[in-house]
Amino acid sequence: LILSVPITDKEGKAFLSDVVVNPTHAAYIPIKSSPRNFAQLINSLKGRPYGWGGLSYYNDCSAELKGMFLPFGIWLPRQSRDQIKITEMVDLSTDTPTQRLTYLIHHGNxxxxxxxxxxxxxxxxxNFSQVDQKSPMVMSYQNIWGLGNVARDKxxxxxxxxxxPLLLSYPEDPNFNSLLSRDTFQVSHLNHLPPGYPNLILPYIL
Structure with missing residues (x-):
């Protein structure tokens, strides 16, 4: 693949230069939204530091999802509160943590x-099976700053x-406030985007 990329000259000014990239290291997007492609992308992102608002060119939670879905041709807004609204949203805020967990087990994509x-x-x-528990464990991926405690003082x-994992409580410290127990808990399924929602077309390259 031949890409035009910006580089600097001796005076520090930018200009475009054509470079050749091995097809195993780049792809036309949108790429196929297969579990394998998601896994490869997430595997390349895991462990990267959290960046408040993109600080030091690292992602916060919403930037992580926005960048992750872009190669698959799904455009997400920049803010988390807007991302959850791009398709029909299921509001589980009045449900118990157990009910929220059950919903994800049966309806999560x-x-x-x-x-x-x-x-x-x-x-x-x-969902992932656990030997010592009757219900499966729900696993999530996220770029997160931290977990607060129940008293909200640390x-x-x-x-x-x-x-x-999304657990009702964390065995390492039961005082951690589970993500399942927050006052707001809303869910959206991006495989049910509304007709006409903006999608990318060729020849964008990743």
Whole structure:
């Protein structure tokens, strides 16, 4: 593939230069929204530091999802509160944490269901069996700053893009405030976008 990329000259001014890229390192987008492609993309992003509002060119939660869905031709707004509204939203804010978990187990679409808890948004990955529990564990992917405690007087810093199980409580410290127990809990399924929603077409290259 031949790409035109901006580089600097000796005076520090930008100009376009054609470069050749191996097809294994680049692709026309939109690419196929397959579990394999999602997994490859997420695998390249995990562990990257959290950046408030894009600080130091790192992602916060909404920038992480916006950048992740772009290669698949799905345009997301920049803010988390807007991302959850692009398709029909299911508001589970009046449900209990157990009811929310049950909804995700039965209605979640891996890689296409996003969850919003006011100020934070994250991606549903699927259900995973546990030997010692009757119900499956719901796994999510997100770029998160940290987990607060129930008293809301301290926070345990994560500060990175991570895989995080959605548990009613965390065995490492039961005082952590579960993401399932936040006052706001809304869900949207991006595989049910409304007709005419903006999608990318060729020849964009990633």
């Amino acid at each position: 891996p890689f296409f269901t996003i969850m919003y808890i006011k100020g934070h948004i994250f991606l549903y990955l699927g 926070i345990s810093i994560i500060g990175a893009a991570v895989f995080l």
